[in-house]
Amino acid sequence: MIPVIALVGRPNVGKSTLFNRLTKSRDALVAEFSGLTRDRQYGKGAMGDFDYFVVDTGGLSGDVDGIDKPMADQALTAIGEADLVLFIVDAKGGRTAADEEIARVLRGDERNVLLVANKIDGQDPDYVLGEFASLGLGAPCLVSASQGSGVKYMVDEEIRENLYDIIATQVEDLSAPPEDQGIKIAVVGRPNVGKSTLVNRLLGEERVVVFDQAGTTRDSIYIPYERRGRKYTLIDTAGIRRRGKVTEKVEKFSIIKTLAAIDDANVVVLMVDAIDGIVDQDLHLLGHVLDAGRALVVAINKWDSTDLEQKNIVKRELERRLIFIDFAQTHFISALKGNGVGKLYESINKAYESATRKLQTHTLNDILAKALQEHQPPTVNGRRIKLRYVHVGGNNPPIIVIHGNQTEAVPDSYKRYLQNKFVAALKLEGTPIRIEFKTSDNPFKDRKNILSASQIKSKRRLVEHVRNSKKTDRRKGKHKQ
8 A cells, every 4th residue: 555645735835846755746636527626636755765645725714614615625735635735834933823624624524634834944943842832733743835845854753653554555465475466457548438338348247346445545456366377467447336335525537546557557558538539638648657657558439429520630639649659559449339349458468568578688789789780779979879789678668778978968859769679679668768879987986007117218208209300400490490
């Protein structure tokens, strides 16, 4: 289980800055999905040695009834998803009535809360501790999100302590022998795109309840099954549970579940509604799939319900907006009627095999040599970039590490050239590849050249010869004048 941390507080207290600090990014996924508030941001934590998700919320202000209504829904939903709430206050601005109202709501919710005093740089710690003691949430953790001061300590000590039980289960899961779950398939997409229908169709019948391995409302449902002697596990992000177990606000479509499912999957099936076409929400999801490096299959659903004009529009949109995922197979299906669903398995199997294939180092070096022979890297500052050798860096996705000189200067166009060469030569289908460059260290960089006695004499003779030649040239010049 991956814990969820929600950031709440008044406007301009530094929630977004802390969010970017914890996720080490500035372009977190914006949740603009139906049923969820639009200004929540989700990201995966990048600080610390344990896994967690971070949820950023809009600024809250207190009134006599608690938290004002326009922001209450998204904040309360985030709090409801969270295993830990970071209540951010402004150390420079001091305690306000809005802080007290938000604190009252958090105390009444009996939620695990960590008080965080931000903008601590230049402030008296004792004063800050005393200022916010009346909130009744314990001593605040003192940080400066903009400068990074105290953030690492907060993650390693305070947050870890508050999430100890959940983190302990992560360690147990890692130490336990992995179960053979076969190919793990995550079906993702916008609400009402047909994910539930496709999952049941892939299973062969509506038997989700039989395989329902219940977790918390924030966990994905893992559905193991076999097809033609091969094992698969469907990771459900559509909230396929018995109606009595469905939580109205979160379970219909949980971004947290989707992010976790994508990270854990071997192959992601991205569903797109043919009636609505490709929208920004599809691209947001696709962006996270690419960031995770997962094998990908695109399923355009409800194809049977679209007229010829709409079909042509969708095909043009695929060529225009999804040209950067030309490695992925696209299928036009009807999950309801089953049209084209069977062909998904062929693409899923190929994508999985490509993503997990064990690549041979000598094969990769042969491909690199041929690519260099056909097209040499460009020159930089009068020196040609030299790519010397290559080895495997990992799989799912395949990672290819190329060593050489001046690799930091390799242009994007040449990177794409090499990427296309490797994909074509290895016949990879359905998976992206990542190429990493490393500059080889100069073995003589810190080594002092020690000359022998004869070399020293030769050097002296050469220096003397050069000096005499210069004197002779000067005398000749004066003579000519």
